[in-house]
Amino acid sequence: MTSCRLCGHHDLISVLDLGATPPCELFLTADALDSPEMTYPLHLRLCPECLLLQIPALITPEDTFTDYAYYASYSTSWVEHAGRFVTAAVERAGLTSDSLVVEVASNDGYLLQHVVRRGIECLGIEPSVNVGQAAREIGVPTRTDFLDEKVAAEVRAEHGPADLVVANNVYAHIPDLLGFTRSLRTLLADDGYLSIEVHHALNLVREAQFDTIYHEHFQYYTVLSAQRALATAGLTVVDVELLPTHGGSIRVWARPETAAADIAPSVQAVLDLEREAGLHQVDGYLDLAPRAATIRQELLGFLLDCAKTGTTVAGYGAPGKGNTLLNFCGIRPDLLPYTVDRNPYKHGRFTPGTRIPILPPDQIDLDRPDVVLVLPWNLRPELTAQLAHIAEWGGRLLFPLPTLTLIDPADRPTEMELTR
Template identity: 70%
Template sequence: MTQCRLCGSTDLAGVVDLGATPPCERFLTADQLEEPEITYPLHLQVCTSCWLAQIPPLITPEDTFTEYAYFSSYSTSWVEHARTFVADAVERLRPSFVVEVASNDGYLLQHVVERGIRCLGIEPSANVGQAAVDKGVPTRTDFLSPETGASVRAEHGPADLVVANNVYAHIPDVIGFTQGLRNLVADDGWVSIEVQHLLTLIELNQYDTIYHEHFQYYTVASAQRALASGGLALVDVELVPTHGGSIRLWAQPAEVAGEPGPRVIDVLDREKAAGLHELSGYTEFAERVAGVRRDLLRFLVDAAAEGKTVVGYGAPGKGNTLLNHCGVRPDLLAYTVDRNPYKHGRFTPGMRIPILPPEQIGADRPDYVLVLPWNLRDELVDQLSYIREWGGRLVFPIPTLEIVS
């Protein structure tokens, strides 16, 4: 990559190079196991002019999201997070029309529908969007662009609240996407964006959230610049625990937005203190990533040598970054399980680890369960508490290897 996608600078510095991996959501069928897989470099860089961390756009959103394997509603805690957000936002903003971009299977807008508030989801994946329609959530199959935003506004009117959860990292045209948000929102409306915080990604070694679907990685400082590129101004920010530590950005059209609030200033100060507004905050990350890899491999190799069985829980995108970077194959991880039936009978990209229904763990009674969606720790510790019946233990690979009873 030779040019920053936000400011156009050519001053890019390497942060961590994870080699080459297949796209993380391209799960294989049994018929595809004898076929080759295309891999793409996975090299995180940071622009030393605007401090947007980014990877090259080697795949397109159309490659990934036309048919998608991720359904948000399979995470109970994520659905509850969305329900709480809707309750709070409706109480505070009293919106009459809500639009969600990348609305997935209706995990959030179903709570808007329940309240009798007019809404629309914009979801590029037809298979996932159909699940939302089946729940009674009006959904348009489309990618957001300036033109899409203008079209929705012309047809449905401006939105009092536009929600964009876990999508602001997924679009290579960050400026065009932001302009699309501006076209959707009313001139005095609000835009709410949730995206993983680069501060926690680096501080807690969350490198497995680096994958080809995530084109950029935000601090509040770089998000503020990105929003400005499309005519939006950051007014407030919340630190939320989802996905290991995210920021919820509250923005309004620049013409009506006031000055950034005290929480924005506070988080900017924290980022600056961590060195993320200069190169110093990024220099040691690659070595800590190497340490995570060594520790996980040491555990898996020792367990195999001792005749212990290790299986996985979950088949998230982040898990595939971890498995491919560490070179974990079925000889070290017999299989993983997932609640999403779409993935059952398929195999993880690259390492080709079988994906089975969750009930397989109870049938096989393994010694260890490696938790790949570590960000759902509280939810999964409760779900998997039954493995204590036979002395099974959970293993969390990030931020550092932890084995818990």
Template identity: 70%
Template sequence: MTRCRLCGSAALASVVDLGATPPCESFLAADRLDQPEPAYPLHLRVCTDCWLAQIPPLITPEETFQEYAYFSSYSTSWVEHARTFVTDAVRRVGLGPDAFVVEVASNDGYLLKHVVDRGIRCLGIEPSVNVGAAARDAGVPTLTEFLSPQTASAVRAEHGPADLVVANNVYAHIPDVVGFTEGLRALVADDGWVSIEVQHLLTLIEENQYDTIYHEHFQYYTVASAARALASGGLTLVDVELLPTHGGSIRLWARPDEVAGEPSRRVAEVLDREKAAGLQELSGYAEFSARVAKVRRDLLRFLIDVAERGETVVGYGAPGKGNTLLNHCGIRPDLLAYTVDRNPYKHGRFTPGTRIPVLPPERIAADRPDYVLVLPWNLRDELVEQLSFVHEWGGRLVFPIPELSIVEVKP
């Protein structure tokens, strides 16, 4: 990568180099285990002109999202997060019976089903054929397409402009930031609203959340860099909310330039926090690579010590972030016998690169391991409750991020 994808600058500085890994959602079927598996460099850099953090676009969204392994509805807390958002958005935007809501990257309809339940007209735009089909089966109107200015114009011509456009956990997933933002502007009414949720680079750096760096995430936003990205398509950032999701996210509220007005005080407050953390100068990124290396050493030391004591460790969850961690640490089945996941799509498959089997969750109670390594650490509260049964045999939970912690669960 030689130039910033937002501003075109060649002034790109290294933040952390995680080596080469396969795409994080490319789970392997058993009949593929003896076949070659492509791996791509995973090197995060930051533009020192516009301060957008980014990785090279070595894989395309088409390669990732035609058949996708992630279904949002399997996370109870995430479905509840979506329900709360819809309730608040209806009040904030003033969505009445004649309103129209569009969600980009709508996945299996986990969010729009709450819009449907309210009798509000809506449409999902979801590129993955399999999860889009699941959304339609659940009664959520869904178009199987990637968002582009052309797709947005066609949707607007057929359905009319959207009073609210939602783009949660997708703004990092598109290499053409400007074209995608122009698509959002083409969808939204001239007096409408755009709501975007994306992981906050501030918490990624502060909380050592390096496993959320993977090939599906092409860029990593501060509020400052997100505002510049929105401006590239004719949208103005008017408000921001700090969210606990994904270890720390930002919800960006934007409007067309012509009606935006002045941004809220919260925007200025978060911008001040980012500046104080040094994220608009290289000093804010200087120690990150060393802290990432410590996570790797600590986790490997723990797993090796457990193996030498003859104790057992299995995993819980098979999220994309988990595959960044497993590959960066070089963890194989000799140190982690298997992991489990609630998503049946992944059962009987193997994690990319590390070839760890993915099994149904019931396997943990059957095998009674000494430790359970929790890979979706961002769902910590939800999973401590779900996994409380491991106390029955004295099992403990292990969280690798932001630093290694071992938790004794209570009934």
């Protein structure tokens, strides 16, 4: 990486080198198991000038999102999260039947379905053909495209300016950060609201959440770096919400400069949290690498002990973040014979790099493993409830992050930290 994609500064600082791995959503078919896989360096760096965390853009969004394995609606809690967001956004922005809501990277309609039910005009812009079709099938108008300045201008010309633009869990996925930010501004009315949800770099660094780093995530934001990025297109952050999603996210509300008269106290409050954590200077980021190495050693040690003692282990979930974890830790079928997932698209496929089989969820009930390693650990409350029945045969849940923790799902308040 030669320069920062936000400010152009050279000489970026290494924060965490995760080695070379395949793209995390390129699940293998059985026919591909004897073929080589392309791998790319996964190296997180920091710009010392604007403090944007970033990785090199070694793959394009087209490589990942044209045919995508992730359907947001398979997570019940995520659909409910989207419903709560829509309720609050309608009130905040004063949306009516005459309003327009545009969501960028709208996936399978998990969020805009709530807008449709309220009788508010909306449009999803979703690059993945397969998940975009799923959205249309449930009545969510969806344009199949990657958002860029040309597409933004076309959408505005056809539909008018949007009173609310939603860009949840996409602002990290764009290598052309400046052009994409200008595109968001083009979509937005001069008195409109922009909502962006991204994983908070505060949690990434503070809790060593290294598995949130993968090739389709090109940058990782604090509120400070998000402010600086949005300002390049004349957008001002007016409010910030701290969210529990993805292990700790921020919801940034922004408006055009001319409409941003009132800045909520939350903006300064979160900036203060980041400053206290050391993230407004370079040194605050440099403890991530040794902490990630410690987590790897602890998880590998536990799984090796299971193999020695005959303790059976299966995985739950096949998320992108799980593939970063599996590859960085070197976990393969000898330590994790299979994982299961609710998404039928992944059934019969194999995890990239580590080549662990992905099976339907009922395989766990058939095999009754002693330990279930939960790869989407950020969905802990939801998945603890879903998997509570494994207590019937004495099964326990293993959460790898933020601290390696083994729990009995029938006795949730009693948790044993395996380390630290």
